[in-house]
Amino acid sequence: MEDFETPFGNAMLESFDGVNKQSTLDARVKNLKGVGNLVEVDFGSHYKEEFDEIADKASQKVVEPSQELGRYLKPENAFEHFESILNPSGRALQCLAYIAGLTPNDLLRELNDLQFLKDGVAVIGEKLNQENPSPRSVKFDPDWLNQLDPNGEVIENIQNIVGKVTADNAGDLANDLTNYYAGSGYTINDLRNCHAINLFNEGYLMQEIAEIQGVEKSWLRSRVANFKRKAGL
Structure with missing residues (x-):
């Protein structure tokens, strides 16, 4: 890195x-992107x-698929x-x-304290760390959410956790949220991949889906392709 005249790309690819x-490749690619953000x-x-x-x-390297099973809903x-x-709360x-591709970490950064979720709008703020998806505004059909939480009590419960978030405790609070749906049979990553596949099947472009989920198109394409292999799609 100290020799600014010598390209380092080939050496890193080697x-x-x-x-x-696949699991090792995904982790290494994710780390590279994180280092790139720091280098900038x-x-x-x-x-x-x-x-x-x-x-x-x-990310285009051909490797053995991960043995971990993906589940398409x-x-x-x-x-x-x-x-x-x-x-x-786990249901919500x-x-x-x-339905919206949102993670617990996204909800911790929601700029309007979740008050417009029931209208089908989420406004995700700045990253709390380099691992978070990008800031964005997401619109979605809230019909299922409103059927699951007709009086808004569940969203209020989640709001209480969101209101305590800081850059230092965000990871711990996100883990608190994941406890609500532990053992359900699907991970948040499973469901975000399902969200991407469903939008693609509806005619959305990969770039549009990447913007909704706050990730880069190349990363989304690789992630969904790996998920589809694991899920047998």
């Missing part, structure tokens, strides 16, 4: 030669762009699944991941 598992602060956008280019090339079975979750959190 470090991926020994990677042969000290060295400028040119170096971040080179890290992003390296990460995109590395069909739209015709989704609402019944949400109703089956014992904790009411998983529903929001499926």
Whole structure:
């Protein structure tokens, strides 16, 4: 890195030669993008762009699919699944991941204290750390959410947690939210991938879906392709 005249991309790509598992590849690519964000602060956008280019090339490496199973939740079975979750807050959190692509971390950064979720609007603020998806405004059909929480009591319960968030405790509070749907059979990542697949099937472009989920198109494409392989789609 101290030799600014020598391109470092090829050397970094060569470090991926020994990677042969999808889970390892995903983690390494994610780390590269994180380093690129840090490098931008000290060295400028040119170096971040080179890290992003390296990460995109590395993500195309052909590796063995992860043995972890992905689970696709069909739209015709989704609402019944949400109703089956014992904790009411867990129902709402998983529903929001499926219909809007939102994570618990997104909700912790919601700028309007969740008050417009029941109208189908979420406004996600600045990142609390480099792992968070980008700031964005998301519009979605809130019909299922309102059926699961007709009086707004569940959203109010989640609001109480959101109101305590700081940059230091966000990770812990996000874990608190995940406890509401533990053991449901689907992870938030499963449901976000389902959300992406459903939008694509409705005619949305991959770039549009990436903007809704606050991620880069190349990363979303790789993530969804891996999920579809694991889910047998």
